[in-house]
Amino acid sequence: MKKLLLYIAGLLAVIFIVIQFVPSNMPENDSDISDDLLVTEQAPENIKLLMHQACYDCHSNQTKFPWYAKVAPVSWLLENDVKEGREELNFSEWATLDARKKIKMLSEIGEEVEEKKMPLKIYTVIHTNAALSAEEIELINDWTVKLSDQIMEN
Ligand code: HEC
Numbered sequence: 001m002k003k004l005l006l007y008i009a010g011l012l013a014v015i016f017i018v019i020q021f022v023p024s025n026m027p028e029n030d031s032d033i034s035d036d037l038l039v040t041e042q043a044p045e046n047i048k049l050l051m052h053q054a055c056y057d058c059h060s061n062q063t064k065f066p067w068y069a070k071v072a073p074v075s076w077l078l079e080n081d082v083k084e085g086r087e088e089l090n091f092s093e094w095a096t097l098d099a100r101k102k103i104k105m106l107s108e109i110g111e112e113v114e115e116k117k118m119p120l121k122i123y124t125v126i127h128t129n130a131a132l133s134a135e136e137i138e139l140i141n142d143w144t145v146k147l148s149d150q151i152m153e154n
Contacts, residue, residue: 019072026069026079027086030061037094047143051091054119054130058085061092081120099151106144106151113140 033039038048057063058081069078089105097105112118114137124131132140 016072022072024070024075024079025083026065026075027063027082028061029063030092032061033092035093035095036060037091040095041147043143046139050132050136050140053127054132056091057127058082058120058123059089059091061086061090077122081123099154102151103148106148110141110144113137 037043038051043051063082065078068074089108094102109118113132116132116137119127119130119132
């Protein structure tokens with residue numbers, strides 16, 4: 001029995017080491033913030049802080065990778081979330097959207113946050129400071145409504 005357990009542990013260790021050699025596909029970061037949502041729309045500081053903490057690792061080109069982000073199989077999970085998150089909505093490319101798309105996105109941001117679908121649950125388990133309180137959800141939601149009205153008036 002003991003031998004079998006040792007054998008399994010050894011096998012797992014070998015698998016763990018081998019998967020580290022699978023080439024990484026992590027999306028690249030880009031420090032250009034000239035089209036960034038929070039910059040171009042001059043978001044208030046509290047909104048900036050909240051969204052950077054809760055959304056920007058997946059929805060911008062400024063993902064902050066923790067050390068374990070480079071360790072498979074965690075890296076594979078992160079890779080997918082970041083890739084998909086940026087594809088759906090990339091705050092670093094905000095200024096390139098037309099007004100109609102911006103308004104639609106703002107309403108979706110409010111909705112996702114209100115319904116607690118965003119930030120993704122799996123993310124807030126590790127990044128506990130990314131979880132939004134009821135008050136913070138209200139703040140983000142109010143800001144998206146206000147910004148949306150502003151864009152509509154222009
Ligand atoms: C851990 C990564 C991660 C974090 C953090 C995160 N998102 Fe997402 N987001 C995703 C992924 C992946 C998708 C696409 C798949 C889905 O809808 O579940 C998505 C989709 C969305 C969509 C598009 C929904 C649609 O139907 O088009 C919106 C809007 C959104 N997120 C807003 C936010 C906001 C706002 C925050 C911060 C409060 C946030 N997300 C935090 C990963 C993330």
